[in-house]
Amino acid sequence: MKKKDTDNLPEVKSENRMGRRDFFKAGTVGAAGTALGFAAILSKRNELAAKVVKNKSIKLHEDFPVKISDDLKRFRQKNTVFSRGMWDNAIKGDLGKLIAFETHDKNGWSPLDRAISLAGWSMEDQFAFLSKLGNPMTPAYAWEGRVREDKYKFKSAADATKKVKKASRFLGADLVGISKYNPLWGYDPLYVLTKNKEVPAKFPFQPKSVIVMAIEMDYRTIATSPSYISDSTVGLCYSRMAELANSVTTFLRELGYKSFGSGNDIAMSIPYAIEAGLGELGRNGLLVTYEYGPRVRLCKVFTELELIPDKPISFGVQEFCKMCGLCAEACPSKAIPFDRDPTWKGKTISNNNGAYKWYIDPEKCMKMWGENDCACINCVASCPYNKPDMWHHRLITGITKLPGNPLHYSMVKMDRAFGFGNTYDQKAIDRWWDED
Amino acid sequence: MSFMWFLMGAIVVGIVWTIYSWIKNNQVTLNWPVWTGMIIGILLGLFCFGWVYSSIIEGENQSAGMGLLVFGGVTLIVFFLTRKKYKKDNLEVTE
Numbered sequence A: 001m002k003k004k005d006t007d008n009l010p011e012v013k014s015e016n017r018m019g020r021r022d023f024f025k026a027g028t029v030g031a032a033g034t035a036l037g038f039a040a041i042l043s044k045r046n047e048l049a050a051k052v053v054k055n056k057s058i059k060l061h062e063d064f065p066v067k068i069s070d071d072l073k074r075f076r077q078k079n080t081v082f083s084r085g086m087w088d089n090a091i092k093g094d095l096g097k098l099i100a101f102e103t104h105d106k107n108g109w110s111p112l113d114r115a116i117s118l119a120g121w122s123m124e125d126q127f128a129f130l131s132k133l134g135n136p137m138t139p140a141y142a143w144e145g146r147v148r149e150d151k152y153k154f155k156s157a158a159d160a161t162k163k164v165k166k167a168s169r170f171l172g173a174d175l176v177g178i179s180k181y182n183p184l185w186g187y188d189p190l191y192v193l194t195k196n197k198e199v200p201a202k203f204p205f206q207p208k209s210v211i212v213m214a215i216e217m218d219y220r221t222i223a224t225s226p227s228y229i230s231d232s233t234v235g236l237c238y239s240r241m242a243e244l245a246n247s248v249t250t251f252l253r254e255l256g257y258k259s260f261g262s263g264n265d266i267a268m269s270i271p272y273a274i275e276a277g278l279g280e281l282g283r284n285g286l287l288v289t290y291e292y293g294p295r296v297r298l299c300k301v302f303t304e305l306e307l308i309p310d311k312p313i314s315f316g317v318q319e320f321c322k323m324c325g326l327c328a329e330a331c332p333s334k335a336i337p338f339d340r341d342p343t344w345k346g347k348t349i350s351n352n353n354g355a356y357k358w359y360i361d362p363e364k365c366m367k368m369w370g371e372n373d374c375a376c377i378n379c380v381a382s383c384p385y386n387k388p389d390m391w392h393h394r395l396i397t398g399i400t401k402l403p404g405n406p407l408h409y410s411m412v413k414m415d416r417a418f419g420f421g422n423t424y425d426q427k428a429i430d431r432w433w434d435e436d
Numbered sequence B: 001m002s003f004m005w006f007l008m009g010a011i012v013v014g015i016v017w018t019i020y021s022w023i024k025n026n027q028v029t030l031n032w033p034v035w036t037g038m039i040i041g042i043l044l045g046l047f048c049f050g051w052v053y054s055s056i057i058e059g060e061n062q063s064a065g066m067g068l069l070v071f072g073g074v075t076l077i078v079f080f081l082t083r084k085k086y087k088k089d090n091l092e093v094t095e
Helices: A020-042 A045-057 A081-087 A089-098 A111-127 A157-171 A228-254 A269-275 A317-323 A326-330 A362-372 A391-400 A405-417 A426-432 B002-026 B032-057 B061-094
Strands: A175-180 A190-192 A197-199 A209-216 A259-262 A279-281 A287-289 A296-303
Touching: A045 A391, A081 A089, A081 A362, A089 A362, A111 A228, A157 A175, A157 A209, A157 A228, A175 A269, A209 A228, A209 A269, A228 A259, A228 A296, A269 A279, A269 A287, A269 A296, A279 A317, A287 A296, A317 A405, A326 A405, A391 A405, A391 B032, A405 B061, B002 B032, B032 B061
Parallel strands: none
Antiparallel strands: A175 A209, A190 A197, A209 A296, A259 A296, A279 A287
């Protein structure tokens, strides 16, 4: 038997060996780390962290955060650019081209792309015909319907608000907020497009509250703007608006409360959404939400049920918009102003003067839609707030709340450098049908 | 996304253990500028990892690449400066 040569074994330095104490320390740290990791997976810590970041980023207001003057009046609906497409010869041609749905031999405007667009619009066309242009009293948004005689007694207004919001989210709202009924945001007189007739804004009951709901449009589909493909998510969300508003209306009527829904008709959705705390007003004239930016569609339900209104919010959008202007650059018709500061007056009869905001030129916008053969949504696609709801985008949104022009300027440049906000992106259009 | 947080947790544990072992085995004393530089560098590195991972998940490859360049580059600069500070302090001590 060979004897082991123990003299020539390599010397093991004692300080490099892991002793029992070190082993237990390592094990404890490792176990703690693993437990933390599993805690992140198994618990709702991510959602809680997201909530904490959101609450820190958002400021609540007591009053309406957009300055308004005495010049602001209820708007005559006949003067919206959509309504003018019915009677104003300057706009008729553009609207006519838009609803002709012509196709071209180009990805994004092919018969296949037109088909998906019209498929998205199908429910809106069937049950809320022309409500996208403001036509009131369509079947999905009917003012009257069966209402249970016995009113359900909620424990309190807070309880009613909580249950209504839960029902709205369950029925399809991505965001929901409550506003008091404010006649200033309503059109008067209303304009029935199909009859080319004005009617007074007299509802069958006096609404007390307005439930405002936002539906998220698909991020990757919006990235194909302007094309029939991007129009498909717009149309799909209009169809969902009709279903959602009708469902929430039915929910409330089944509890004995008179209610009716609204899309683009009856009243302006954006100021109601601001009142309801869903977001801020952006340079592009749209609601910019914390979660999805301007990539939402809005509908509302007017009800006699008294609910607790939410407070308007801000999270730095107005200040950021002053420095940004990417939507104005991306707008093909230059309908969005480049001015640094908002103004009190718009340029056309389709603007409702009296609010301190950036006024878009809806005539230029409509003209471009007609030339494009379908609606454009570049102002949404190009907005830096238009991001998927992921932690790193929410963190950046939180940072935009910090003041400072150099910071905002560099964030605007970084947004483009990192590849976000492209429009006329032929690659996005080409790969859309191949993505899952 | 949960897997990303789990990975980050594991990376943090690994880094903490490595630093602890290095300090213990080499009987090193670090001053506060070096500690600060190390912690900032680690946090930046974790942020870079998270940004790249999340961008790849959401299909934004340009964002992932730019994130690696910008945040990774800043991380390297911070580590470089920290190392330089540590070496300078050590050199003064041995003199």
